[in-house]
Amino acid sequence: MERLLAQDAVQRLIISFNTFEDQLDFNLLHSCIPPGQKFTLDLSENLPGTSARQLTADDFWSEVKSSIPGFTATHHQLGPIQFDFHDETLKKVTARTNVTATYSLQEENGSVEAVVVKGLQVVDAEEVEGRWVLRGMKVVRGVPLENVHLFGVAVERVQKGVGRVLKGRKPLSEGSGPFKKPPRKSTTLKAWEQEVDYDQERRWTEKEMQIENNMRRLIEDGQSRSDKDPHDEYIREQRAERLAADLAVVQTRRGLWDAMSACRELADTTKFAKAGDDEKLRLILRVTDAMDDLWFAEVKAWRLCAFAPLSNVGLLEKAWNSFCIVLKTGLYVPVRLPLVPAVALVRWIKSMEYKNEGKKR
Secondary structure (H helix, E strand, O other): OHHHHHHHHHHHHHHHHHHHHHHOEHHHHHOOOOOOOEEEEEOOOOOOOOOOEEEEHHHHHHHHOOOHHHOOEEEEEEEEEEEEEOOOOOOEEEEEEEEEEEEEEEOOOOOEEEEEEEEEEEEEEEEEOOEEEEEEEEEEEOOOOOOOHHHHHHHHHHHOOOOOOOEOOOOOOOOOOOOOOOOOOOOOOHHHOOOOOOOHHHHHHHHHHHHHHHHHHHHHHHHHOOOOOHHHHHHHHHHHHHHHHHHHHHHHHHHHHHHHHHHHHHOOHHHHHHOOHHHHHHHHHHHHHHHHHHHHHHHHHHHHOOOOOOOOHHHHHHHHHHHHHHHHOOOOOOOOOOHHHHHHHHHHHHHHHHHHHHHHO
């Protein structure tokens, strides 16, 4: 049992490290590498002319954000993971998995080009104070690269300020433990006088990937069967619906977290007051985009789940009410918002009014 638990923890570590680049989330990276400590990154068999290097999470983040945000999207697909524990203490492990990393770039005319990296990923991990951390990673590429010039294009896009938005706040490096959370951040709004759970995004990402993998295996199992038993087909359909409902609920809760995090950032009066017009617009759009995503996730969950309303409707209302507090404090700058976020706000107002009316009845 201890071995299985250790394997599960290492698997989640590997998933988080590969996901942080797709999500551009610094918190995911810091959940894998303790602040101030170094890990070994060896790309010598992936990128000719490079050698193994010792990097901190900050060093690696600086390299990633100089190019990867310039791609329209990135996706890391992992294969089965093989675990090789160094001894019976189960404190150190070398894990191997095949990975396919796709770096996509959409041109203005709508055409899409991509760099696809396929190879073996070798991960060294160690348990520190009850938490598995990354100690080293080596990538052995097995297929020649195409469209390598897109990396240069991505760098140019980043330099021009065109690209995806980075996520996450940078935790403090000092502290007794390797994963000490930042102290509670003071704010003028009591609604946000709380600590941020920096592991929540990672846990939801892992849960989403787990559900999606289960759905994929379920589909592949159905396609591989030559004899279609009606009862088995019915069972598979029921499982697929349940997985879809679970995924919708996870996405709803994750959307709630994103929305509340965005409101918290907007509620930082000092940061907002010092920000320029572009930064103020970015903060406001982040809130409205999060609300928009959360609306669609909630509708999807309500349609798929057999139970309604969801158990977290009260939290949704709390997030919306807190956002209204932000607006009432005068932090909101009247700017011309794009149509989609503006429509999202209207939808949210109407949906919350509808729920409140239902409660009164």
